[in-house]
Amino acid sequence: MITLANGDQLSGRVKSETATELVLHHAVLGDITIPKKQIIKHPATGKKMSAKARETVPKESAQTAISTVAKPKKSSEKQPGLFGTNFLRGWKRRLALGFNGESGNDVNTELSLAFDTSFKNKAHRFNLNSAYYYETEDHEKDTSKGHINIVRDWLLPETEWFYYAYFRYEQDSFMSWKQRVSLSGGPGYDFLKEKNLTLSGRVGLGCSRSFGSENEFDVEGQLGFEWLWKPEKSKKQILSYQVIVYPIINNLGEYRTWMEGKWRFDLDLFDSLGFEFGFEHEYESRKDKILDHEKYYDLMYFGRFGLDF
Numbered sequence: 001m002i003t004l005a006n007g008d009q010l011s012g013r014v015k016s017e018t019a020t021e022l023v024l025h026h027a028v029l030g031d032i033t034i035p036k037k038q039i040i041k042h043p044a045t046g047k048k049m050s051a052k053a054r055e056t057v058p059k060e061s062a063q064t065a066i067s068t069v070a071k072p073k074k075s076s077e078k079q080p081g082l083f084g085t086n087f088l089r090g091w092k093r094r095l096a097l098g099f100n101g102e103s104g105n106d107v108n109t110e111l112s113l114a115f116d117t118s119f120k121n122k123a124h125r126f127n128l129n130s131a132y133y134y135e136t137e138d139h140e141k142d143t144s145k146g147h148i149n150i151v152r153d154w155l156l157p158e159t160e161w162f163y164y165a166y167f168r169y170e171q172d173s174f175m176s177w178k179q180r181v182s183l184s185g186g187p188g189y190d191f192l193k194e195k196n197l198t199l200s201g202r203v204g205l206g207c208s209r210s211f212g213s214e215n216e217f218d219v220e221g222q223l224g225f226e227w228l229w230k231p232e233k234s235k236k237q238i239l240s241y242q243v244i245v246y247p248i249i250n251n252l253g254e255y256r257t258w259m260e261g262k263w264r265f266d267l268d269l270f271d272s273l274g275f276e277f278g279f280e281h282e283y284e285s286r287k288d289k290i291l292d293h294e295k296y297y298d299l300m301y302f303g304r305f306g307l308d309f
Contacts, residue, residue, distance in 0.1 A: 010026060094307065110133075147258075164188050175212070183208075185204050197228070202224040206222055224245070227242070241261045251286070276304050
């Protein structure tokens with residue numbers, strides 16, 4: 001334990017020492033260089049230092065030490081564990097909810113729920129994106145659909161290339177298939193990787209399995225682009241767009257697409273609270289001719305309040 005002239009105390013291990021200063025390693029703050037003039041009690045010996053030893057240090061160095069101790073570094077961990085635990089420590093997490101209704105001769109209710117989480121370091125990136133939409137008309141369920149996207153990127157050092165694995169789960173009550181699972185992987189490339197602007201592309205190969213009135217297995221390719229922009233003049237806004245094209249290899253000429261555009265901005269009313277709105281668009285060249293309600297495409301708009309936690 002080290003006691004400073006202003007009464008503050010710091011605990012740590014002495015890494016090095018000279019006639020005028022010592023370097024203390026703190027568990028949170030890291031290495032701190034402290035002039036001996038500011039030290040009342042030596043951390044190694046536990047003895048009080050003489051005024052003569054403290055006076056040998058220039059005033060400029062003493063002021064530096066005061067500034068270092070009075071303004072400790074903030075923890076670099078901006079995303080602590082979930083609910084005070086170690087689970088998802090260091091991950092970005094966001095839960096968003098949108099709700100609207102209409103009453104009259106009929107009662108309509110629409111619900112939109114989304115959960116996103118991501119993690120990134122020098123070796124890999126991980127993203128989970130999910131959304132669920134529920135709609136009722138006159139107290140009866142009309143449509144429900146949702147998806148879960150899980151992407152894992154393995155980054156290659158000193159290059160813009162990476163390898164990825166992509167998992168997607170879909171549920172749609174209006175399609176001939178009710179559920180579908182897709183798995184793909186391959187190489188990717190970061191065309192732009194700046195602080196406020198990123199653009200990535202993917203080219204992969206995989207397969208999908210649908211369940212419902214039609215149970216089909218398809219071998220598919222995957223072409224994808226992801227774009228994200230954070231305007232420099234407005235740090236509270238994020239614009240993003242992603243598109244994926246799945247060419248069906250075992251049925252040449254057929255394909256399906258999925259795209260999402262989103263504008264997200266934080267509100268000043270409460271910390272970590274924001275709003276997002278955007279759209280999702282899906283298209284399938286293959287259609288079940290028996291089901292009249294099944295369409296080639298589906299376009300949905302959403303507006304949701306989001307909370308980072």
